[in-house]
Structures are given as structure tokens and as C-alpha cells.
Amino acid sequence: MSEKPKSDPQNDEISRRNFVKVGGAVLAGGAALGGGAIPAAAGTTPSLFPTLPGQDARIQSYRTLGRTGWRVSDVGMGSVPLRESNVVRYAYDKGVNYFDTAEGYGRGAAERAIGEAMQHMDRDKIFIASKCRVRDDDTAEQIIERVRGSLERLRTDYVDAYGIHLASSVEVLSHPGYHAAMDKLKAEGRVRFTSVSYHGPGRPEQASMADVLVAAAEDGRFDLMLLVYNFLNHEDGDRIIAACKANNVGTTAMKTAPGVLRWEPVDPDNLTEQQQQYVERMTGRGQSREAAIERLEARAQRQKDLYDRTRPFVEQYGLLTEEQLRLGSIHWVLQNPDMHTACVAFTDFDLIDKVVPLSGTQLGAAEARMLEECRLALNDQYCRHGCAACGGSCPHDVPVSTVMRYAYYYEGQGNEKYAMTLYAGLEGKNASACADCAGDCAGACPFGIDIQPNMLQVHDLLTLA
Numbered sequence: 001m002s003e004k005p006k007s008d009p010q011n012d013e014i015s016r017r018n019f020v021k022v023g024g025a026v027l028a029g030g031a032a033l034g035g036g037a038i039p040a041a042a043g044t045t046p047s048l049f050p051t052l053p054g055q056d057a058r059i060q061s062y063r064t065l066g067r068t069g070w071r072v073s074d075v076g077m078g079s080v081p082l083r084e085s086n087v088v089r090y091a092y093d094k095g096v097n098y099f100d101t102a103e104g105y106g107r108g109a110a111e112r113a114i115g116e117a118m119q120h121m122d123r124d125k126i127f128i129a130s131k132c133r134v135r136d137d138d139t140a141e142q143i144i145e146r147v148r149g150s151l152e153r154l155r156t157d158y159v160d161a162y163g164i165h166l167a168s169s170v171e172v173l174s175h176p177g178y179h180a181a182m183d184k185l186k187a188e189g190r191v192r193f194t195s196v197s198y199h200g201p202g203r204p205e206q207a208s209m210a211d212v213l214v215a216a217a218e219d220g221r222f223d224l225m226l227l228v229y230n231f232l233n234h235e236d237g238d239r240i241i242a243a244c245k246a247n248n249v250g251t252t253a254m255k256t257a258p259g260v261l262r263w264e265p266v267d268p269d270n271l272t273e274q275q276q277q278y279v280e281r282m283t284g285r286g287q288s289r290e291a292a293i294e295r296l297e298a299r300a301q302r303q304k305d306l307y308d309r310t311r312p313f314v315e316q317y318g319l320l321t322e323e324q325l326r327l328g329s330i331h332w333v334l335q336n337p338d339m340h341t342a343c344v345a346f347t348d349f350d351l352i353d354k355v356v357p358l359s360g361t362q363l364g365a366a367e368a369r370m371l372e373e374c375r376l377a378l379n380d381q382y383c384r385h386g387c388a389a390c391g392g393s394c395p396h397d398v399p400v401s402t403v404m405r406y407a408y409y410y411e412g413q414g415n416e417k418y419a420m421t422l423y424a425g426l427e428g429k430n431a432s433a434c435a436d437c438a439g440d441c442a443g444a445c446p447f448g449i450d451i452q453p454n455m456l457q458v459h460d461l462l463t464l465a
């Protein structure tokens with residue numbers, strides 16, 4: 001698999017113009033880092049990152065995915081928000097050959113988008129990893145049926161890997177139905193390798209990401225895994241990667257960028273579309289417009305505080321968009337040769353054009369300094385995916401890390417509907433309990449996050465009308 005994929009001759013060069021027609025709704029550039037563009041400070045280098053004329057860049061580095069022996073692109077494609085097959089084709093044309101998906105992403109929509117692109121790709125030169133959640137009492141037959149559903153949506157005879165999605169305990173790694181299903185499907189040539197993914201506990205009784213994934217690495221039955229890994233949240237990831245290396249297990253990263261920095265002022269007479277939607281949701285639930293605006297202003301103030309913290313390094317390094325910070329985060333992940341592919345949730349051509357030039361390149365000294373300053377500025381603001389250190393402090397068992405992860409889907413990935421739907425699924429275990437709580441979680445976060453105000457604002461953000 002050292003050879004890069006080539007464009008299908010039938011596949012005309014997909015132009016931006018074409019994409020705008022097909023998927024204009026998702027063709028959004030990075031929002032300005034704050035209220036407006038920031039001029040680069042005198043004497044700084046405006047471009048921190050390796051750049052090439054976007055449409056000419058291709059993947060430069062392929063790494064061996066553990067014992068699978070596959071040579072996968074250092075930049076892979078995640079697909080939580082994926083709905084457009086043209087984006088898959090475009091990534092493929094750039095040399096991306098690793099595609100991570102799941103039956104649950106968009107209730108099959110992500111798999112369908114990859115499936116629609118399948119006829120334009122050389123199946124032998126791409127690695128598709130899909131997965132599903134398994135319940136305790138799922139039988140092998142039920143899991144086999146679900147894999148067949150994935151194959152149908154993906155329009156392929158086989159998946160390269162099929163895994164346990166969100167494995168929240170060490171015990172689930174031995175799920176008899178899953179292993180029996182995989183044995184049968186491997187014998188039929190429908191599945192080649194087994195995998196596991198986990199981003200940490202959503203409830204206090206669930207195991208940590210490191211406990212589950214280190215056990216999976218040592219288990220011997222899993223060939224690759226998907227874990228959270230970024231410059232603000234890598235200590236557990238480093239342990240897991242070491243265990244994978246010792247056992248020749250493939251490593252793939254998710255949530256490679258920790259979030260966004262945005263401050264949107266609130267002008268009650270001239271609300272943005274998103275603010276207007278928020279007000280409509282709140283008034284639809286019986287709140288007054290004034291109360292909704294007040295909440296919006298409180299959220300804007302919190303964002304402004306965060307924004308102010310970032311000013312020194314933003315101005316020093318001449319960052320113009322929050323997307324640049326995201327690029328730096330992804331670039332940081334690519335520096336670890338033992339992380340075989342960093343999955344990026346591509347939703348448009350622009351982001352592909354910006355991320356692909358990072359492939360195979362070194363993190364510059366200025367970029368590394370910028371990320372370190374960012375880490376210092378945001379350390380007590382970033383709720384780590386997968387962490388549950390504060391869990392025992394909440395008498396109402398509110399899954400803080402999970403709620404904050406949904407906020408990340410909303411704000412960080414722009415996947416608003418998905419985030420709100422997931423949040424609605426928490427039912428009695430959401431952050432509504434925080435409104436009348438004495439705040440027992442105060443001081444429970446080892447990173448210094450002030451949990452209660454964050455949870456109140458996130459609850460407002462994610463609550464469906």
C-alpha cells in the first residue's frame with residue numbers, strides 16, 4: 001500500500017464551483033478568531049504553517065497501521081458530520097486513504113456518503129473502518145445484521161476493520177456476540193480486522209479511556225483503535241500509544257483539535273442567525289425575549305473572557321482565523337510517528353486544502369511555541385474529552401465530560417443538530433440539575449475548570465425547544 005491512490009479517470013477534477021452547487025451549505029471558511037480579523041503584529045510571520053497552492057497539495061506521508069500492515073495516510077478522514085460524498089472523493093484525490101466511520105454517525109448518513117463516493121475510488125487502495133455500539137445482550141446474529149447494513153450503505157463487499165464503538169468497560173472487550181460475529185465475517189471475507197474506539201466515560205461507573213484502550217492493546221484480539229489525542233489532552237493518549245506500539249496495534253486519533261475560540265457580540269436589535277435561533281428556542285420554551293437575550297449576553301461575556309486570554313499569542317503569532325489554531329493542533333498530532341493517522345472531520349474542500357499540506361511536514365519552532373502558549377492560556381478552560389475526574393463530586397450524576405463533548409460537537413464542529421439530539425438523549429441526566437444545585441462540583445476539576453457556570457450555559461445551548 002505504499003503507492004498513493006490515483007484519481008479515477010472517470011472522476012473529473014472536482015471543482016469548488018461544482019462543490020458549491022452540490023454542498024454549498026457546508027462550504028464555510030473559518031470564522032474570524034474573535035469579532036473581526038486581527039492584523040498580524042509587526043515583525044511576525046503571518047503564515048505559521050506549511051502552505052502550498054491548496055489544490056496542488058497531496059498527502060506526503062504514509063505510516064504502517066500496526067499489525068494490519070497497511071500503509072495509511074498520516075491524515076485520515078473522520079466522518080461524524082459527513083453528509084457529502086464529494087468531500088470523500090476530494091480527500092481521496094489528495095491521497096487520503098483512511099476513512100473512519102460508524103453506523104451511528106448521522107444514523108448511517110456518513111456511511112452512505114462514503115458509499116456514494118465508492119464507485120469513484122479504487123477499493124483496494126482505501127482502508128475503511130466502521131463500527132457499532134454493542135449492548136450486553138446483543139447476539140452474534142444481530143451484530144452480523146448490523147455489519148451487513150454498514151456494507152450496504154458503504155456499497156462495498158467488505159470493511160477493512162469493524163469495531164466496538166464507545167467501549168466503556170474492559171469487560172465489553174470480551175463481548176461474546178461481537179467476537180463470534182467477527183470470526184464468522186472474517187471467514188466470509190466481509191471484515192478483515194477488528195478495532196475498538198472510546199473517548200472516555202460518560203457516566204461515573206464507566207471506565208477511563210486509558211484503562212479500556214490499554215487493555216484492548218494488550219488483549220491480542222484488536223488490530224487497531226481510535227482514541228482522543230490533541231495537544232491539550234495527550235497524557236492518557238501517550239500511555240495508550242505506548243501500549244499499542246508494544247503490541248503492534250494500529251493507532252488512529254480523533255478530536256485532534258480541542259475546540260474553537262470565538263467571541264460573538266450580542267446586539268439585541270441585530271442578532272446573528274444563530275443567536276436568533278437561540279432566542280426562538282428559549283421563547284418557545286416559555287422564556288421572555290429579555291431573559292433569552294440576557295443569557296446570550298452572559299454567554300458572550302464568557303466567550304469574551306476566553307477570547308481576551310488568547311490575545312497575547314493570537315497577536316504575537318498573527319493568527320487570523322480560528323482555523324489556524326485548528327491546523328496547528330492537527331499538525332501537532334502528525335508529529336508523533338506512533339500515531340498512525342489523525343482523523344479530521346472534513347466537511348468541505350477548503351479544510352482539506354488546508355490540512356493536506358501539513359502531511360509529512362515538521363512542526364516549526366514558532367508553531368510549537370504558539371501551541372504551548374495556547375495550552376497555558378486555555379488549560380483551565382478546556383474540558384478534556386474522556387475525563388471524568390469530577391464525576392464523583394456531582395450528587396446528580398451529571399456526566400460533565402459528555403455534556404461538554406456535545407457542546408464541542410455544537411460549537412467546535414458546527415454539528416448543531418447532532419449535538420442537540422445527543423443531548424436530548426441524556427434525558428434525566430442532563431445539566432438542568434445544575435440550575436438548582438448548590439454547586440458541589442466546585443473545585444473538583446484538577447484543571448481548574450469552573451464547572452457550574454459552564455454547565456448552565458451549555459444546557460441553554462443544547463436544549464431543544
Ligand code: SF4
Pocket residue numbers: 382383384387388389390391400401404444445446447448449451
Ligand atoms: S470539568 Fe475538569 S474534571 Fe470534569 S470532565 Fe472536564 S476536565 Fe475533567
Ligand code: SF4
Pocket residue numbers: 393394395396397398400431433434435437438439440441442451452455
Ligand atoms: S452544578 Fe451541581 S448538578 Fe451540576 S455538575 Fe455541579 S454538582 Fe452536578
